[in-house]
Amino acid sequence: MTVVRSLSDELELPPPRSAIRSLGSGRRFMHYNRLAAVVLAVNTGFLVHAITAGWWDDPSTLSLLVVANVTLAVLIRQQYVINLLFHVATDAPVRWPLAVRRILGKVYHFGGLHVGGAVAATLWFAFLAGVMTVHPAGVSAGLLTLTYAILALLVAMVVFALPSLRARRHNVFEVVHRFGGWTVLALFWAHALLTAAHQATFWALTAITLSIALPWLRLRRVPVRISRPSSHVALLGFDYGVTPFAGSSTTVSRNPLLEWHSFANVPTPGRNGFRLTVSRAGDWTGSLIDDGPSHLWVKGIPTAGVGNIDKLFARVVWVATGSGIGPCLPHLLSRDTPSRLVWSTRHPRTTYGDELVEEILAVQPDAVVWDTDANGKPDLLALAYRVYVEFDAEAIICISNKKTTWHLVEQLEMRGVPAYGAIWDS
Incomplete structure (x- = not known):
């Protein structure tokens, strides 16, 4: 019922590419961070222009820049926008060059735009608060208090979203993000009304409000x-x-x-x-x-989500550990993209049931199902690479825990293999 290959006869992994060529495959330089850096770079350009053009102390224009970045941060997380991004990116035909399709496959890194927009909005708002403090003409004590209340909430949301703190206190992060975000939105509306903001600011706030409310209307x-x-x-x-x-x-x-x-x-x-x-x-x-x-x-x-990118490739290898088989299963069942499965798990039948295992084997008779209780933990990197070569695949999609996913994706990319996996940013 399973296909288990001995690790002793696996293909030898090619060495990683040169340090310079491998640099872009590293976690710090993944597309998610690149997108965040692009957003921050564009905002830096606006800051330079603001200083040189002399409008750096105009509260209404600074408010517009804040709301523009908040709009980016919110809309890029909107479900309809996400589905549109994936539809556009994965609509590329497989006859396109692999070099183009492998980049399109990174569409799920769009969260970098969210991070860049959120950080930029917070920095712009801190700058606005400073301007209103240094030049208090026409600024009431109530408006200044409102401004610093918003700034405190924005900073709190950014701090609790830091990866290390978010991982340790995820429930707190979620509560701060949800209730803090709703509160900030309400205060933004009050702030805009009190400062006679640009008309564009009101339209942007309307779009943000609708975007946030829409999923809850389907609760x-x-x-x-x-x-x-x-x-x-x-x-x-x-x-x-x-x-x-x-x-x-x-x-x-x-x-x-x-x-x-x-x-x-x-x-x-x-x-x-x-x-x-x-x-x-x-x-x-x-x-x-x-x-x-x-x-x-x-x-x-x-x-x-990330699994949706399989349609970009002529043939793919799915690598799953444990319950990571769940996200792979609909693609295996649909057979839309020729694929081969590598599944490493404890006692497949005992843990997941005969019915699920038989359902998988019915569509994947050549699947590599590795029972870790019977055979120990495999060298998943070597195993995935072997199946990738034997199946003549164009990409590997990994569905596992964070440590395993990031290790596999990074090591495969360093060897020139198009590899994809969740980045735990939502």
Whole structure:
């Protein structure tokens, strides 16, 4: 039922490219950070122009720059905008040069624009607060207090979004981001009204407000069917009138004001509804598996994710560990892109159930399914590269935990292999 290859006869990994050529493959120079740097560079250009042109102390213009960056930060996270970005990027035909398609595949790094816009908006607003403090003519004490309240909230949101703090205090980050963001938006409206802002500022704030409100207008509590093949995994089944596309995700919650979790959708061709694969990875997922609630909250629309890029390539290798098989499954079932699966997990049948394993093997009879309990942990990098060469694939998509995903993507990219995986920025 499984195909397990001995590591002793694997193809030898090619050495990494030269240090200079490998520089762009490093995590610090990934496209996400490049996009953030571009946004900050453009804003630096505006700052230089403001100083040289003499409008650096114009509060209404500075406010417009703040709102422009906030608009970028908010709209780039809007679900309809995300789906549009993926649609445009992945619509490229496979006859295009691989060099072009491999760059388009990095579309999921769009979060760099969000980070760049948010940081730039905070810096511009700090500059605005300084101008209003140094030149207080026409600035009331109430307006100045409002300005510093907004600045404090913006700084708090940026600080709690720092990767290290966000990882340790994710629930706090989520609460600060949600409630702090809503509060900042309301205060921005008050600030704009008090400062006689540009008309463009009002239109931008309107767009931001609608963008934030739209997913919540689709908030609903829906029934869920939960099966537990083991104490480690729950399979969630939904059929509330939505059948998402392969490569999309849905956010679910038990308390919509406090905590949301995103999971890859697993639609089955020819059937309505979809499934989610949830593994025990923390308190929230653990309680969901143990409690088996009859209903969950969902909001917004199915949103494209990294798996959606498979259509850019003629042949791909999916590399999954554990419950990472969930995001891979809809692509394997649809067979839209010729693919080969490498799945490393503990006791596949015991953990995920015979039905799911047979479903996978029915569409992937040549899958490499590595039982880590029986065979130990594989050298996943070497195994993925071997299958990539044997299958004559154009790209590798990795769905695993953060450490494994980043290691595989970085090491493969350093060897010239187009590789993709989640970047944990949402």
